[in-house]
Amino acid sequence: MPLRGALHYGALPLSSRYLLSPLAGFTTLPFRRIVRRIGGVGLATTDLVNSRALLSRNERTMQMVETHPEDRPFAVQIFGSEPEIMADAARMLLEHGVDTIDINMGCPVNRIAGAGSGAGMMCNTDSTLKLVQTVVEAVSIPISVKMRLGWDSSQLSAPFFARQFEQIGVAAVAIHGRTREQGFGGTVSLPGIRAVVEAVEKIPVIGNGDIRNVADAARMLKETGCHGVSVGRAALANPWIFRQLVEWEQTGSYAPAGTFDERLQLMLQQYTCLEERHGSERAIIRFRKMAHWYLKGMKVPASLRHEFQGARTMAEIEALLERISQQGPQTGDRDALPDMHIPVPNGPLDKW
Ligand SMILES: Cc1cc2nc3c(=O)[nH]c(=O)nc-3n(C[C@H](O)[C@H](O)[C@H](O)COP(=O)(O)O)c2cc1C
Numbered sequence: 045m046p047l048r049g050a051l052h053y054g055a056l057p058l059s060s061r062y063l064l065s066p067l068a069g070f071t072t073l074p075f076r077r078i079v080r081r082i083g084g085v086g087l088a089t090t091d092l093v094n095s096r097a098l099l100s101r102n103e104r105t106m107q108m109v110e111t112h113p114e115d116r117p118f119a120v121q122i123f124g125s126e127p128e129i130m131a132d133a134a135r136m137l138l139e140h141g142v143d144t145i146d147i148n149m150g151c152p153v154n155r156i157a158g159a160g161s162g163a164g165m166m167c168n169t170d171s172t173l174k175l176v177q178t179v180v181e182a183v184s185i186p187i188s189v190k191m192r193l194g195w196d197s198s199q200l201s202a203p204f205f206a207r208q209f210e211q212i213g214v215a216a217v218a219i220h221g222r223t224r225e226q227g228f229g230g231t232v233s234l235p236g237i238r239a240v241v242e243a244v245e246k247i248p249v250i251g252n253g254d255i256r257n258v259a260d261a262a263r264m265l266k267e268t269g270c271h272g273v274s275v276g277r278a279a280l281a282n283p284w285i286f287r288q289l290v291e292w293e294q295t296g297s298y299a300p301a302g303t304f305d306e307r308l309q310l311m312l313q314q315y316t317c318l319e320e321r322h323g324s325e326r327a328i329i330r331f332r333k334m335a336h337w338y339l340k341g342m343k344v345p346a347s348l349r350h351e352f353q354g355a356r357t358m359a360e361i362e363a364l365l366e367r368i369s370q371q372g373p374q375t376g377d378r379d380a381l382p383d384m385h386i387p388v389p390n391g392p393l394d395k396w
Contacts, residue, residue, distance in 0.1 A: 047293065048271040051086055051248055053144050054186035054215035056117060058086035061272030062261070062289045063218075064279055065252055066091050066121050066146075066190075067386070070334075071276075074317035077114045078310050079279060082302075084286030086272065087119055092148045092162075095124035095133035109140060110321075117143035121190070123151060125160035127175040131182035138183045144215070145183070147176060149191035149205075152224045163224040166195045172205070177212040186215030190252075193236040196225035200236060203243035210247045218250035218274055228388040237268040250274050257285070258292045281341065281384040283310065304342060304378035308365045311338055315361060324357060341382035343373035 051058040062084055064071060068091040076088045090108055097105040111118045120142050124130045134145050149172070151162030158164060165172040180187045189209055194200040206217045219240045221232035232253035241249045248271035251264045256278045264273050279285055284301040291298035302310070314334070318327035332353055339349045348368050355361045372378055 045266055045269055047265060048248070048269075051272045053087070053188060053248070056144055056186050056215075058117065058272075060084055060086035060286065060290050061265075061293075062086055062286045063250060063272060063274035064088040064286070065218075065274040065276035067276050067280070068092060070280055070386070073110055073112060073115060073321075074314045075280075075283075075334075077112055077317050078313050079283045079286065080114050081313070082283055082287050084288070084290040086286075087117055087144070088115065089119040089121050089146050092121045092123050092151060092156075093133075095122045095126075095130045098122065098133045098136060099129060109137065109142070111141075112317075119144045119146050119188075121146040121148050123148040123156060123161040125164070125171075125175070127178035130175055131178045134179045134183045134187070138185055142185065144186045144188060145179070146218070147179060147187065147189045149189050150220050150224075152192070152227055157224065163192055163195065166191065166199070166201055166205070166224065169201075169204075169208075173208055173212065176209060176214060180213040187213070188216040188218060188250075189214055190218040190220070192220050193223050193233060193240075196223050200239070202236070203239045206240045206247075206249065207243045210244045214247065216248045216250060216271075217244065218252055219270075221251065221253040227390070229390075234264060234267045237264070237270060241269045241271075248272060252276070257282075258288050258298060261289055262292070277384070277386045280386060282381050300379065301381055304373060305369050307338070307342060307382070308369055311335065312362065312365055315358075319358065328356065328361075337384070338382075339368070341384040343375050343382070344368050345371065345374050 051061045063086050064079060066089045079085055093105055093108050109120050120137050122133050137145055148162050149165045151157060156162035191202055193202045202219055209217060219237050221237045237251045250272045251268050251270035252274045255261045255273055255275045261273050275285055282301045288298040315331050318331055335352055336349060339352060352364050355364055
């Protein structure tokens with residue numbers, strides 16, 4: 045099946061059909077900026093933001109909706125269960141200069157789904173349609189909804205919701221091809237995503253889940269007929285994936301992902317974005333967790349990883365990255381993709 049035409053969210057044109065999927069705690073502004081610099085990203089979204097916290101202008105929440113000229117077009121993802129609060133949050137985001145707003149209808153964790161937000165919205169048709177319609181009517185910018193296939197395998201309600209959403213003016217639907225009950229286990233159902241594509245008339249459907257490389261994306265596009273795909277966890281291990289996808293679409297082939305040294309350069313760029321915003325003292329503290337995790341995935345020896353945690357200034361960070369580059373990875377080759385382990389909730393669902 046040929047690829048669909050250029051992707052639009054309502055009147056908002058997107059430069060590619062390859063989107064960065066939100067990963068709370070990871071797809072922060074510094075990460076989004078470096079992925080955008082590499083190229084190929086049609087749209088990137090903030091982590092899910094609490095609509096009530098947004099209205100109270102909670103400091104941490106306001107930081108979550110910060111953006112930068114490099115980070116355009118810019119989407120904020122909100123969650124909540126009260127239509128008027130969600131609509132007020134949307135109005136506030138419009139004033140804030142956001143290009144498009146995504147409603148989270150897929151988050152499986154109890155704190156959110158149990159309170160009727162996130163995936164919990166899949167359990168209540170009338171109140172969900174009312175909430176989404178209230179948000180759509182509140183603002184002039186496009187509204188999208190990101191959801192799962194359904195609550196469990198006996199209630200695959202995503203096609204129904206997608207059709208209803210289109211009728212009330214939603215501009216796009218993103219669909220993670222698992223049920224809430226599956227959490228992050230099992231496999232993504234391409235027929236399930238396809239059923240959503242077939243349920244709508246015109247609005248774009250974005251397929252999501254388990255895309256690790258160009259071949260996986262090509263398969264999802266071909267087998268589901270979706271208009272675009274969004275990539276989450278694989279973008280952390282391979283931030284070049286969006287550029288590869290665009291190259292593949294345009295030429296049929298694509299350049300390999302960046303090397304070990306290019307990854308180190310990206311780390312420095314990510315740190316620099318943090319320092320620009322927060323100053324070195326706070327930037328270093330914020331960067332430690334991310335740096336540890338990058339360096340571990342890149343098989344950097346524990347002693348150097350440890351030293352990195354003690355770095356205090358940009359000059360120390362640069363000197364350490366230089367030494368890490370000279371030493372190279374402990375195992376594997378310098379060009380292999382790192383094996384990044386992204387923590388996902390696991391264990392019994394009622395404990396999430
Ligand atoms: C650590 C983590 C955080 C996530 N945070 C969000 C979030 O804030 N909003 C959201 O809609 N989905 C969130 N997701 C789901 C992802 O966006 C995506 O739907 C899912 O990981 C499947 O895509 P992938 O296999 O490409 O990662 C999160 C997933 C993970 C693993």
